[in-house]
Amino acid sequence: MTLDRADALAQDAADPLASFAAQFHHPFDDLGRRLVYLCGHSLGLQPKSAAQYVEQEMQDWQRLGVLGHHVATRPWIRYHEQAAAPLAALVGAHESEVVAMNSLTVNLHLMMVSFFRPDSRRNRVLIEKSAFPSDRYAVVSQLVSHGLNAAEHLIEIEPRPGERILRTEDVIDRIEQEGAALALVLLPGVQYLTGQSLDLAPMMDAARRAGAATGLDLAHGIGNTPLNLHDWNADFGVWCSYKYLNAGPGAIGGCFVHERHARSIELPRFAGWWGHDPAVRFQMGPDFHPIPGAQGWQISNPPVLSAAPLLASLEIFQRAGIRRLREKSLALTGYLQRLIEAHLPGQVDVITPSAAPERGCQLSLRIARPPAAAKRCHELLTAAGVVADWREPDVLRIAPVPLYNSYSDVFAAVDALSLALRR
Numbered sequence: 001m002t003l004d005r006a007d008a009l010a011q012d013a014a015d016p017l018a019s020f021a022a023q024f025h026h027p028f029d030d031l032g033r034r035l036v037y038l039c040g041h042s043l044g045l046q047p048k049s050a051a052q053y054v055e056q057e058m059q060d061w062q063r064l065g066v067l068g069h070h071v072a073t074r075p076w077i078r079y080h081e082q083a084a085a086p087l088a089a090l091v092g093a094h095e096s097e098v099v100a101m102n103s104l105t106v107n108l109h110l111m112m113v114s115f116f117r118p119d120s121r122r123n124r125v126l127i128e129k130s131a132f133p134s135d136r137y138a139v140v141s142q143l144v145s146h147g148l149n150a151a152e153h154l155i156e157i158e159p160r161p162g163e164r165i166l167r168t169e170d171v172i173d174r175i176e177q178e179g180a181a182l183a184l185v186l187l188p189g190v191q192y193l194t195g196q197s198l199d200l201a202p203m204m205d206a207a208r209r210a211g212a213a214t215g216l217d218l219a220h221g222i223g224n225t226p227l228n229l230h231d232w233n234a235d236f237g238v239w240c241s242y243k244y245l246n247a248g249p250g251a252i253g254g255c256f257v258h259e260r261h262a263r264s265i266e267l268p269r270f271a272g273w274w275g276h277d278p279a280v281r282f283q284m285g286p287d288f289h290p291i292p293g294a295q296g297w298q299i300s301n302p303p304v305l306s307a308a309p310l311l312a313s314l315e316i317f318q319r320a321g322i323r324r325l326r327e328k329s330l331a332l333t334g335y336l337q338r339l340i341e342a343h344l345p346g347q348v349d350v351i352t353p354s355a356a357p358e359r360g361c362q363l364s365l366r367i368a369r370p371p372a373a374a375k376r377c378h379e380l381l382t383a384a385g386v387v388a389d390w391r392e393p394d395v396l397r398i399a400p401v402p403l404y405n406s407y408s409d410v411f412a413a414v415d416a417l418s419l420a421l422r423r
């Protein structure tokens with residue numbers, strides 16, 4: 001197999017999803033050169049249609065004022081509901097199990113209020129040692145709010161010595177060991193640092209067998225890998241929409257609550273009027289009657305201007321289809337891996353698993369140089385017009401996103417990295 005620029009162009013020409021790239025704004029440098037943007041794992045590109053979606057709301061607000069709640073083109077009072085079907089398709093859930101609301105860490109707290117219910121015997125939370133810091137902060141603060149502490153009640157699992165990737169059997173063993181002491185198992189869909197996509201079904205099963213509640217951080221999973229939250233039986237899942245969902249910086253996040261909790265009114269929750277039955281919401285009664293399903297965890301009315309780009313992006317996802325995107329993603333990331341192996345042998349260590357089911361778009365690389373020189377490679381890459389990112393202590397993350405990246409983008413990135421490594 002040839003691994004040159006002509007081959008990349010040939011693959012682009014044969015790509016059935018190639019035309020979707022033109023539906024996004026691609027950033028340019030000061031000299032007007034298009035950047036090679038491989039950073040959708042951090043912030044997705046802007047759909048060109050997003051501005052029209054936002055503009056529509058600005059115009060409706062200007063034209064209608066408060067009346068827009070009911071008669072805007074997309075009535076604000078039900079605005080969030082328009083995201084439910086496409087979100088459900090992305091996470092493998094029923095529409096009633098998902099809701100667009102708040103942001104990830106806020107949703108994580110709200111979910112823990114309901115699903116982390118420690119008692120004197122079952123009071124531990126299992127997370128991974130390299131969990132995204134915000135998750136750890138949230139979990140520890142929840143422990144403290146129950147009079148517990150991280151030293152005794154937080155279990156942090158990590159890969160075996162000398163390994164970077166969690167083994168499924170190790171996670172399950174640990175869940176089984178902790179057994180009746182475990183109150184909550186909180187895991188990522190795709191690990192933010194290593195790019196590992198966890199085999200969640202058996203882990204969720206093990207946690208449920210142990211009697212623990214289960215939660216998922218899907219920041220790097222949604223819009224990236226196919227998810228099956230309903231069938232995996234997770235109690236809850238939370239995500240942000242600014243990464244693979246391309247909904248813009250600080251965009252409205254989302255939440256999954258399994259249907260078995262749809263009518264669990266006995267669960268403690270932090271309530272607000274937007275989670276209250278809409279049929280009687282404006283009767284302004286004193287008692288809270290939650291909407292059955294995930295919507296019952298809403299607190300405030302949705303931020304329409306921040307939700308508008310999400311609707312724009314979800315409309316593109318519906319046209320492209322997550323299965324087709326995943327097919328392209330596997331090919332594109334596989335191509336990135338092959339180029340690295342062919343052009344940078346011994347210089348770069350790919351820590352993301354090489355087996356396709358065990359990863360999403362992203363490859364995480366360790367550069368075989370002393371730390372300062374490795375970091376310098378990232379700086380040179382940036383200077384060459386390739387946008388990837390660096391995560392301390394030693395990881396370069398590169399994510400070819402099937403909606404808007406091409407094989408030529410991937411080729412250009414490896415070419416630039418190869419040059420950076422020679423400097």
Ligand SMILES: Cc1ncc(COP(=O)(O)O)c(C=O)c1O
Pocket residue numbers: 103104105106132134135188192217219220240253
């Ligand atoms: C894996 C993961 N979890 C949580 C967060 C925090 O998200 P937010 O700021 O939306 O709460 C991020 C943000 O990048 C993340 O990558």
